[in-house]
Amino acid sequence: MSNKRALLMLSGGIDSVYVMYKALSEGRHLHVHHIHLRNREGRVDAEARAVRRVLAWMRRKGLTNFRYTESTVDYGSLRFLVKDFYTYALFIGMIMSDPKNRDMDSFLHPRHSDAFNLRNGKVSFEQAAERANAALTGIPSLMARREIKMELPIGSMTKADVIEACPPDLLRLAWFCRRPVKVGASFHQCNSCFTCAQVNESVYRRKVARV
């Protein structure tokens, strides 16, 4: 694995949170960026809260070798939402274009081996990955005018493997539902979106119950 500083787009979800923990634990120096994605799914506040708690957890554990930045994207009255990876690609490109970030030439992408929602059966994992990879490396490379590479630190792990490997107290802070239900000041998972379904089938509850 490279020792160079790398970029991580931290959504606040289990996968990116675990990748941050893994990379910092292995001595990697990171630039961590969170995008507050304002869209109709309404998960922006749940994710922002998760990110704040996760950053505080890392600092408490002495995992401080990172610089943190954030931005907000508001889709406004647009009804059609593109895949998140297109928005991520744009911001990876912006960050890599900064002359101060010329020491970085890669980003850590938190994709696990069962990452895509392929339930409609129209595309294979490889096709979905190829499309995402083309955007995630192509758009930043165009913008930064140098080759921006993608690292896949959890590419051979399943979602269940990631959950098993993540420290339970960190896992509890991560957010995973795409359509959270807000009740008063707290958020609840919807139990019906793709991510909820994938997480519920796994060892999540057993792990979190240990805390």
Ligand SMILES: [Zn+2]
């Ligand atoms: Zn959900």
